[in-house]
Amino acid sequence: MKLVLLSGGVDSSTALALAKAIDPDILAITFTYNQQHEQMELLAAQKVSEYYQVRHKIMDLSSIFSDSQSALSLNNDIPIAEGAYGETNELNTEVEFRNGVFLAILASLAKQYRADEIYFGAHQDESGTIYPDCSPEFIQTMNQAIQLGTNNSVSIKAPFMTRLKKDIVATGIELEVPYELTYSCYKGTDPACGVCGTCIDRKKAFEANGLEVA
Amino acid sequence: MKLVLLSGGVDSSTALALAKAIDPDILAITFTYNQQHEQMELLAAQKVSEYYQVRHKIMDLSSIFSDSQSALSLNNDIPIAEGAYGETNELNTEVEFRNGVFLAILASLAKQYRADEIYFGAHQDESGTIYPDCSPEFIQTMNQAIQLGTNNSVSIKAPFMTRLKKDIVATGIELEVPYELTYSCYKGTDPACGVCGTCIDRKKAFEANGLEVA
Numbered sequence: 499m500k501l502v503l504l505s506g507g508v509d510s511s512t513a514l515a516l517a518k519a520i521d522p523d524i525l526a527i528t529f530t531y532n533q534q535h536e537q538m539e540l541l542a543a544q545k546v547s548e549y550y551q552v553r554h555k556i557m558d559l560s561s562i563f564s565d566s567q568s569a570l571s572l573n574n575d576i577p578i579a580e581g582a583y584g585e586t587n588e589l590n591t592e593v594e595f596r597n598g599v600f601l602a603i604l605a606s607l608a609k610q611y612r613a614d615e616i617y618f619g620a621h622q623d624e625s626g627t628i629y630p631d632c633s634p635e636f637i638q639t640m641n642q643a644i645q646l647g648t649n650n651s652v653s654i655k656a657p658f659m660t661r662l663k664k665d666i667v668a669t670g671i672e673l674e675v676p677y678e679l680t681y682s683c684y685k686g687t688d689p690a691c692g693v694c695g696t697c698i699d700r701k702k703a704f705e706a707n708g709l710e711v712a
Numbered sequence: 713m714k715l716v717l718l719s720g721g722v723d724s725s726t727a728l729a730l731a732k733a734i735d736p737d738i739l740a741i742t743f744t745y746n747q748q749h750e751q752m753e754l755l756a757a758q759k760v761s762e763y764y765q766v767r768h769k770i771m772d773l774s775s776i777f778s779d780s781q782s783a784l785s786l787n788n789d790i791p792i793a794e795g796a797y798g799e800t801n802e803l804n805t806e807v808e809f810r811n812g813v814f815l816a817i818l819a820s821l822a823k824q825y826r827a828d829e830i831y832f833g834a835h836q837d838e839s840g841t842i843y844p845d846c847s848p849e850f851i852q853t854m855n856q857a858i859q860l861g862t863n864n865s866v867s868i869k870a871p872f873m874t875r876l877k878k879d880i881v882a883t884g885i886e887l888e889v890p891y892e893l894t895y896s897c898y899k900g901t902d903p904a905c906g907v908c909g910t911c912i913d914r915k916k917a918f919e920a921n922g923l924e925v926a
Contacts, residue, residue: 562771595823
């Protein structure tokens with residue numbers, strides 16, 4: 499059995515497709531933390547889970563992040579920065595050790611449910627180098643901590659850890675991932691805003707594969 | 713500012729005393745997870761926090777551990793094993809990656825509150841070698857993951873990591889820790905049961921210092 503950290507975006511949906519191709523026994527988990535784009539993320543994660551016919555668990559972590567200073571959080575009224583990753587000096591969408599919290603909880607759930615791997619769609623490009631809890635060094639060290647703390651019964655599988663988002667989309671096209679069901683925008687608007695870092699990132703990754711953004 | 717993981721037992725109360733001696737700005741945090749001894753732990757943690765006049769935050773994590781197979785959890789009716797650590801083959805009080813979850817959440821809270829260190833009272837004796845998420849290797853690796861994932865703004869301080877419980881009590885006696893306010897029993901009875909692993913551990917640590925158990 500595999501757990502998949504599923505936000506409903508391009509990266510995690512492709513990670514789910516990979517996991518499902520290897521093991522039919524999947525539990526997708528979506529965390530909410532009072533993020534701006536919570537409703538749209540949840541909707542996308544549900545659609546993708548239904549498409550792949552996998553179990554889907556939603557867990558609310560808003561009490562843990564209730565004093566977050568991130569613009570992603572609805573607990574404050576900081577506006578989300580616009581512009582492409584790497585081209586703006588302003589990054590205010592980091593959520594305090596978010597992926598560390600997500601992965602630790604997933605490790606506990608994996609042990610409770612007797613799953614052996616956690617699929618995690620983090621990748622390495624402009625966003626990966628900006629967020630410290632997306633770096634390969636962080637993921638590898640967190641993986642070691644999880645292996646040590648679970649007597650080697652659980653580990654992280656991060657297939658895109660050293661790859662670019664355009665490579666994820668290339669893999670996903672081969673696997674026929676239904677990207678039209680996914681959602682990435684940090685602002686949580688419908689349709690997506692098109693000007694936040696993650697909207698621009700998504701558009702570039704599809705264009706690099708000769709496609710219009712899904 | 714320092715955060716202290718405070719269960720209300722001997723180890724974490726001594727860690728709080730050490731932290732308070734170094735920095736007056738302390739936030740003690742107690743996690744509940746539907747453990748057998750929740751009420752008694754909470755009461756002890758509140759008394760110890762009041763004694764040291766530090767802020768105290770209680771956070772409920774029962775939804776994360778709702779499918780725990782640990783005898784410590786009230787979600788199942790597995791009886792807690794009796795007998796000293798290291799002298800019984802049965803260990804059923806491990807909670808799935810509990811300290812990993814606790815430390816990751818504390819790292820996020822530290823970043824949200826701008827604290828730089830997390831005090832963690834884990835120690836190395838019979839219990840430390842049995843629980844994988846108490847080992848020095850786990851704590852050191854988790855510390856590295858937290859440092860990497862927070863851009864080196866947060867780290868774990870585990871002053872007893874390689875020491876024995878009797879050494880913790882020796883330090884605590886010097887610091888005049890009010891051990892009579894603390895509580896350790898896994899069964900959550902009042903008075904403590906005296907026969908579970910942690911009751912025996914507590915008794916031995918006081919006896920090694922020439923004292924009756926507090």
